Amino acid sequence: MGLIFAFISLGLALIFGVMNIVNFAHGEFMMIGMYVALLISTYLPLDPLFSLPFAALVGFFLGIVSYRFLVQYILRGPMVAQLFGTFGLMLFLRYLFMLIFGPDVRSIKKGILVGKTLSLGWITLDVSKVVSAGLCLLLFAFVYWMINRTKLGRALKATSIDAEAARYMGIDTEKMNALAWGVGGATVGIAGGLLAHFYYITPTVGMLFILIAFAIVALGGFGSILGTFIAGLIIGLIQVIGGHYLSELKFTFVYIAYFLAVVLRPRGFFGW
């Protein structure tokens, strides 16, 4: 579970790292990813697993559109405006989907990964969770590689460290920003698609996950991929252990962890 959380947060960390803006609508992007998976698996004779690329595309598209039409403008304003700008987006998307699909909870019923379990000795694991985790690990590595080894990725990193300097070096910062949003959207879209295999789907699901994502990014440091990864694992662990003892409060522990994390270490453990 921790891996998935980490993956969700990856997109957020990226966006924040590049532009110092927190995307409240991140959770909603994920939610949309879930719905994409649902739609595709329901209406097309495709396994939900194959909906992932679509989810990624939709996420990517959403991210870029959001940037071009909204974020670009609110960046010019005070921080307050940025905050409630993405907040507005979050509400808008949430209620849009509530309008289209209604508030009922859905779930994906059939697919290669759905509902099967695996027994390893004394632990029973949900196959979809395991595969998702594995995929997340892979994609994490992929993104990490992309950021640190490819030219494009490094341009992105440069923009996040010092936008003006990057501009002087000929990097088109606007494109970089849009790209960050696009990739952020894509990653979380995939996360949504994966999550749809074993979690319930409803328009309000975004809220829960975004809080977890914030906790992770804060713990690991906004902008650091490695930090997000490790923090994701930690948070996942906290949730599972806490849930074991006091299941109603399992998310509360996460919130408390967040609070302690930011209070004790405002920059996260690995961020800048």
Place this chain on the structure above:
Amino acid sequence: MLLEVKNLVKEFGGVVANADISFNLSEGEMVGLIGPNGAGKTTLFNCIAGYYKPTSGKVLFNGKEITGWPAHQTARAGIGRTFQIMKVTAGMTVLENVMVGAFCRADDRHLAKVEAAAILGFMGLDSLKTYHLNELPVASQKKVGLAMALATQPELLMLDEVASGLNPKETEEMVDLLKKIHRKKKITLFLIEHVMEVVMPISQRVIVLDGGEKIAEGLPKDIVKNERVIRAYLGDKYAKGI
């Protein structure tokens, strides 16, 4: 002795921004702080005024140790400062901004208002009272910043490049203003400056920083002939020529 700085060191990570700096300021002096860009002048200001905590060394104000005191405490103790770049927002009017400074010493709004109006009058800024900062030209903004600091009734006023961005006429006005402040309000002035037209006529004494170290201290007319100073600004080629 108003201000004593003893062996001040400030490090950021591996970079030494201020290395073993010591000097004193007496009451009533006007002292300039110069040096090439990146010499550590603003860092020094920040260490004294409380925006940074010195890595080591001591700062004494009126004999009392204030090393590491936070900014609001040094302000209340009597050290005022202006900033090189003022973040300008449209929140409050000029008068209200100066009142905030006055509130440092007064608790009552009307007293603060009277005091603020008096300072603005002293500086010739009466006509700007109801404007918002972002509506003003740079020279006026700087003067307002000065007024705000003055409202806290400082004993020592530290000015960070108060003349930057001013045209020659405005610079002249600023010099006159600073002299007036020094004379009438009996405030010790300590200025970081790049504009020599301001530093030289005003300063009774000049301290020079380069690469984090203090490389010279003395009368303006001696500093301009100091080989190390010239080398710091212009490089070896020109220094040798003197």
Place this chain on the structure above:
Amino acid sequence: MWQVIKDIFSFRDYHRFERIGLLIFIVIILIFPLIVEQAYSRIVMIKFLLFALFGIGWNLIGGYGGQVDLGQAKNVGFGAYATALMMVWWNTPFWITVPIGMIIAAFESFGVAYPMFRLKGHYFAIATLCVALVWKELFIFWDWTGGARGVEIPVKATADFVHMQFPSNIYYHYFVFFLFITQLLFMNWFRKSKLGYQLQAVRDNEEAAASLGINVTWTKVKTYTITGGLGGVGGSFLAVYYLYIDPDLVMPLDLSILIAMTVLVGGAGSMWGPIIGAAILIPLDMYLGAWLALIGGRYGIDFMVYSLIIMIIAAREPKGIWGIIERVKGRG
């Protein structure tokens, strides 16, 4: 002393059109229940005044302080629970529960304020979110506060001014309006007080504020504490208005967000912002939303419209609708 009274009631430093507007507004509110008899309209009006009330309290830290707080619902919850529990356990008069609720909320706010204000901007906002959520979960978890079942206040048969329970909405209308005016006058005093000035200086430029002798963190803490107390008042009202409270009703995340958004849209940092914001959202929600739900069972369009407004305002005029009005006025 006389000066304080003058400060509370004097709106002289506002333009004439603002003062006239305020007067007209007050008059309309005062005569409203007498000329409008539809029950639903009265309910909408009460809700509007309530959210304006919430907004004024939030505006202190969110508007004049410039710190976006997304956890105000916890303070509402503290007030609501203080009132509800005290009435259920000890039949305490309403007006005694209010200060107690305020003190509890203020106390808690004070406690969390110091660590939270180490953070800035987005981080701070999220921290406030978390704190409010933790409290909500706790209230659900605890049995002694009623848990998820909530608290029900025994209904009184006739108008009761000691416990502030009334048979007709007319009473509640004037009741909440009274609370609203009280907080409005408090704001009027606050913005002219030393703390008010210092707070705005902090909002505008923290570094400069520090250079003028202002202890930035302490200023924020004080403000946040006061905001906490003010939020509690609205919560106490909720308790005796609905006569039933539970954690999802009085301290959900959505409420915190709603309060913040209302003020931001209306114009944070100005006196009229909360009023304008509530005046847009509440009727939108109650009329448009209800009508749409009725005809097609389609929820949420009202919120979609509202969030569109939010996004547009964020992009074009961060000072909210009041900011737009001021800009237009400036040109005209």
